[in-house]
Amino acid sequence: xxxxxxxxxxxxxxxxxxxxxxxxxxxxxxxxxxxxxxxxxxxxxxxxxxxxxxxxxxxxxxxxxxxxxxxxxxxxxxxxxxxxxxxxxxxxxxxxxxxxxxxxxxxxxxxxxxxxxxxxxxxxxxxxxxxxxxxxxxxxxxxxxxxxxxxxxxxxxxxxxxxxxxxxxxxxxxxxxxxxxxxxxxxxxxxxxxxxxxxxxxxxxxxxxxxxxxxxxxxxxxxxxxxxxxxxxxxxxxxxxxxxxxxxxxxxxxxxxxxxxxxxxxxxxxxxxxxxxxxxxxxxxxxxxxxxxxxxxxxxxxxxxxxxxxxxxxxxxxxxxxxxxxxxxxxxxxxxxxxxxxxxxxxxxxxxxxxxxxxxxxxxxxxxxxxxxxxxxxxxxxxxxxxxxxxxxxxxxxxxxxxxxxxxxxxxxxxxxxxxxxxxxxxxxxxxxxxxxxxxxxxxxxxxxxxxxxxxxxxxxxxxxxxxxxxxxxxxxxxxxxxxxxxxxxxxxxxxxxxxxxxxxxxxxxxxxxxxxxxxxxxxxxxxxxxxxxxxxxxxxxxxxxxxxxxxxxxxxxxxxxxxxxxxxxxxxxxxxxxxxx
Amino acid sequence: xxxxxxxxxxxxxxxxxxxxxxxxxxxxxxxxxxxxxxxxxxxxxxxxxxxxxxxxxxxxxxxxxxxxxxxxxxxxxxxxxxxxxxxxxxxxxxxxxxxxxxxxxxxxxxxxxxxxxxxxxxxxxxxxxxxxxxxxxxxxxxxxxxxxxxxxxxxxxxxxxxxxxxxxxxxxxxxxxxxxxxxxxxxxxxxxxxxxxxxxxxxxxxxxxxxxxxxxxxxxxxxxxxxxxxxxxxxxxxxxxxxxxxxxxxxxxxxxxxxxxxxxxxxxxxxxxxxxxxxxxxxxxxxxxxxxxxxxxxxxxxxxxxxxxxxxxxxxxxxxxxxxxxxxxxxxxxxxxxxxxxxxxxxxxxxxxxxx
Numbered sequence: 001x002x003x004x005x006x007x008x009x010x011x012x013x014x015x016x017x018x019x020x021x022x023x024x025x026x027x028x029x030x031x032x033x034x035x036x037x038x039x040x041x042x043x044x045x046x047x048x049x050x051x052x053x054x055x056x057x058x059x060x061x062x063x064x065x066x067x068x069x070x071x072x073x074x075x076x077x078x079x080x081x082x083x084x085x086x087x088x089x090x091x092x093x094x095x096x097x098x099x100x101x102x103x104x105x106x107x108x109x110x111x112x113x114x115x116x117x118x119x120x121x122x123x124x125x126x127x128x129x130x131x132x133x134x135x136x137x138x139x140x141x142x143x144x145x146x147x148x149x150x151x152x153x154x155x156x157x158x159x160x161x162x163x164x165x166x167x168x169x170x171x172x173x174x175x176x177x178x179x180x181x182x183x184x185x186x187x188x189x190x191x192x193x194x195x196x197x198x199x200x201x202x203x204x205x206x207x208x209x210x211x212x213x214x215x216x217x218x219x220x221x222x223x224x225x226x227x228x229x230x231x232x233x234x235x236x237x238x239x240x241x242x243x244x245x246x247x248x249x250x251x252x253x254x255x256x257x258x259x260x261x262x263x264x265x266x267x268x269x270x271x272x273x274x275x276x277x278x279x280x281x282x283x284x285x286x287x288x289x290x291x292x293x294x295x296x297x298x299x300x301x302x303x304x305x306x307x308x309x310x311x312x313x314x315x316x317x318x319x320x321x322x323x324x325x326x327x328x329x330x331x332x333x334x335x336x337x338x339x340x341x342x343x344x345x346x347x348x349x350x351x352x353x354x355x356x357x358x359x360x361x362x363x364x365x366x367x368x369x370x371x372x373x374x375x376x377x378x379x380x381x382x383x384x385x386x387x388x389x390x391x392x393x394x395x396x397x398x399x400x401x402x403x404x405x406x407x408x409x410x411x412x413x414x415x416x417x418x419x420x421x422x423x424x425x426x427x428x429x430x431x432x433x434x435x436x437x438x439x440x441x442x443x444x445x446x447x448x449x450x451x452x453x454x455x456x457x458x459x460x461x462x463x464x465x466x467x468x469x470x471x472x473x474x475x476x477x478x479x480x481x482x483x484x485x486x487x488x489x490x491x492x493x494x495x496x497x498x499x500x501x502x503x504x505x506x507x508x509x510x511x512x513x514x515x516x517x518x519x520x521x522x523x524x525x526x527x528x529x530x531x532x533x534x535x536x537x538x539x540x541x542x543x544x545x546x547x548x549x550x551x552x553x554x555x556x557x558x559x560x561x562x563x564x565x566x567x568x569x570x571x572x573x574x575x576x577x578x579x580x581x582x
Numbered sequence: 583x584x585x586x587x588x589x590x591x592x593x594x595x596x597x598x599x600x601x602x603x604x605x606x607x608x609x610x611x612x613x614x615x616x617x618x619x620x621x622x623x624x625x626x627x628x629x630x631x632x633x634x635x636x637x638x639x640x641x642x643x644x645x646x647x648x649x650x651x652x653x654x655x656x657x658x659x660x661x662x663x664x665x666x667x668x669x670x671x672x673x674x675x676x677x678x679x680x681x682x683x684x685x686x687x688x689x690x691x692x693x694x695x696x697x698x699x700x701x702x703x704x705x706x707x708x709x710x711x712x713x714x715x716x717x718x719x720x721x722x723x724x725x726x727x728x729x730x731x732x733x734x735x736x737x738x739x740x741x742x743x744x745x746x747x748x749x750x751x752x753x754x755x756x757x758x759x760x761x762x763x764x765x766x767x768x769x770x771x772x773x774x775x776x777x778x779x780x781x782x783x784x785x786x787x788x789x790x791x792x793x794x795x796x797x798x799x800x801x802x803x804x805x806x807x808x809x810x811x812x813x814x815x816x817x818x819x820x821x822x823x824x825x826x827x828x829x830x831x832x833x834x835x836x837x838x839x840x841x842x843x844x845x846x847x848x849x850x851x852x853x854x855x856x857x858x859x860x861x862x863x864x865x866x867x868x869x870x871x872x873x874x875x876x877x878x879x880x881x882x883x884x885x886x887x888x889x890x891x892x893x894x895x896x897x898x899x900x901x902x903x904x905x906x907x908x909x910x911x912x913x914x915x916x917x918x919x920x921x922x923x924x925x926x927x928x929x930x931x932x933x934x935x936x937x938x
């Protein structure tokens with residue numbers, strides 16, 4: 001596959017530059033890899049999921065006996081409906097709250113902030129790159145029975161004894177989901193606010209509209225679709241998250257993701273789990289559809305509306321707006337970083353108890369890491385998996401992007417949408433879909449299965465990033481190169497490649513963090529060969545050791561280094577995520 | 583300023599320096615616009631003309647000076663409370679609203695009732711011949727059509743002043759000429775004062791009652807198109823308005839005072855009170871070119887090249903170390919060709935001399 005990708009790329013260039021000459025039959029075959037990927041990685045496993053949901057379990061084995069028995073069981077189970085309702089409610093409420101925070105924030109950063117804008121944007125987005133597991137764990141540290149909040153309240157006399165009210169409730173799940181959702185909604189809407197031409201706002205003001213009227217009649221209609229995309233993204237990510245509820249939620253916070261994962265784990269009833277997953281997917285589709293319908297998009301920004309930067313008329317109202325906005329920005333950044341900072345802080349604590357005041361500074365947890373063989377092996381495995389995933393995804397993803405953009409693939413839009421589907425699937429559903437797919441292809445569980453499973457969502461990200469870059473390129477650049485006597489291969493090497501290099505590199509780095517952090521999908525695929533996050537997840541389930549703090553602190557530092565590298569290489573960090581569904 | 587006693591709009595000593603800018607964008611600019619006047623602001627890019635317009639619209643506030651409308655200072659009145667509308671250079675049509683929705687927008691903001699809104703919008707669209715496109719969205723229109731919708735949106739409330747920021751810049755030549763006629767007749771019909779910003783001297787001269795020529799944040803000259811054309815106050819204006827040769831010359835003392843010397847020849851017809859070096863601004867059409875065989879002229883030269891422009895020709899003549907460009911009617915000058923010796927005659931009646 002990797003060997004043939006260079007051929008694909010030059011063939012992609014051919015497709016663009018030979019509009020008149022009928023292409024040789026062989027050229028039509030360049031579409032083949034795209035279709036193979038589509039069928040093997042996306043369509044087949046999803047078809048298997050549907051098929052599996054129609055099966056029945058007997059004596060612990062799947063019996064080939066098509067029926068709707070699983071759905072009948074679901075229909076009659078009031079427990080299931082309660083669980084489904086709660087799952088959707090938790091995610092929707094959290095996405096809604098996050099939208100209320102992130103939308104004004106994006107407005108402020110996108111339209112009003114001038115100085116330090118890049119820094120603020122990076123700060124809000126960095127949590128996306130930091131392990132989900134770590135962020136959830138950090139909240140546990142704060143909310144738990146022997147956590148910081150309790151110890152603070154007890155020592156300050158508000159409570160007599162530690163309360164269990166904070167952890168293991170719906171509210172705590174909503175809090176953490178909101179925490180996860182804010183950066184996604186922020187990046188989706190920031191882009192819309194930045195693109196909004198200043199002249200439209202001026203034209204509205206010129207027409208006699210007050211600020212509120214301008215917002216209602218111009219700003220809102222032109223940004224609501226981006227908000228809907230951000231909210232949908234946050235909703236899909238939280239609804240498929242079974243890690244947070246299982247660690248934070250307790251009984252009241254259990255969600256359907258936990259149910260599905262248990263059917264594919266302990267309960268070992270795949271057909272039932274598949275049916276639950278399908279019902280969940282249908283509900284998610286309906287909700288995303290409703291959100292999109294509630295925020296319709298009309299008209300097309302033509303780019304000639306003008307984009308003069310905001311005039312810096314320092315009015316008294318503007319000053320107050322700025323002060324208020326900056327306060328909001330600091331509050332959000334504090335909210336995003338406080339848990340992570342606390343965790344890093346406690347990794348140097350010379351005690352097993354996570355309480356203030358610190359028992360003393362020490363590096364003992366870090367030294368413990370070095371002698372922990374399980375951890376070292378898991379970390380090595382993570383690196384190996386990440387290496388193969390990003391090498392494969394970057395090369396093939398770039399080739400696919402070139403094919404879809406230049407290769408005149410029939411149904412290119414459909415291909416793009418279908419290949420990107422795994423990104424939009426709730427994590428737990430993608431996990432079981434990949435289990436079914438790899439099981440069918442007789443790929444044994446372990447490293448290979450993990451690599452295939454992770455590529456299913458890393459490759460689309462790389463592809464979308466490169467595609468977005470290609471679409472922004474001036475098409476006449478490639479024509480100019482050909483016109484100036486460079487053949488297709490050299491045009492690709494000297495013109496196209498340098499122009500898309502940034503997108504390819506940031507795709508690879510994003511893929512690295514996606515792969516290295518993944519729990520949701522990998523948990524189903526890894527089997528005995530655990531990657532680092534799976535190892536940590538298991539450690540946490542069996543009980544707390546402060547070593548986890550040290551692991552996460554090191555991971556966070558690594559993530560920060562990657563983010564810095566990515567921003568050096570170029571391109572806005574968050575763009576990739578915003579474009580997933582765009 | 584003959585139409586009424588009190589000007590409709592007055593700018594009084596406006597200064598503006600942008601944050602971080604070294605030079606002022608506007609430097610002590612003052613002028614007045616009368617009711618129903620077509621007033622143009624002409625200047626090269628960066629001369630401050632758009633800043634001036636944005637100040638009238640209310641998008642910028644001056645560092646010093648004031649903007650007065652009908653005797654009332656409006657310097658710090660926000661844009662949405664001014665009876666001024668702008669046709670944006672980029673049109674700034676709302677992409678999510680139909681043509682009619684765009685035109686109705688200011689009426690909606692003024693809380694007009696629905697039937698009245700629709701009627702007024704259709705009337706404004708009819709004025710610019712766009713009534714048939716009311717249901718379209720902006721991206722479904724051509725550039726010229728978008729331009730007309732932007733115009734309809736700006737005039738639908740009948741503001742007292744309409745500001746136009748290079749509205750024809752993005753149109754092709756034929757459309758531009760067509761729109762010039764539309765604008766002039768619309769302005770007559772509505773009686774609204776137009777303040778028109780452009781860098782195209784042709785547009786400014788053909789449509790305006792008066793023109794202010796801007797240079798580096800200052801008004802270089804303010805006058806009627808005829809005054810600007812025939813009596814430019816500076817070399818800059820002479821070159822920017824119409825097309826002029828700038829001919830270096832010296833005034834040497836003679837019997838009746840200093841007399842002009844161009845190249846090596848004396849021009850007794852051209853005198854000055856001051857002697858020394860100077861430059862003569864001479865319109866292309868004030869130079870006549872005839873073949874050397876047709877007899878005497880002011881200067882002898884050789885044709886370097888000829889540009890055919892349709893109604894006339896531009897002939898570049900090299901004489902006495904100078905290049906002179908003459909604009910001559912096309913029909914009569916078939917006889918001129920490259921390398922031909924010619925005689926050049928200068929019509930000095932509208933020539934301007936600049937010393938220094």
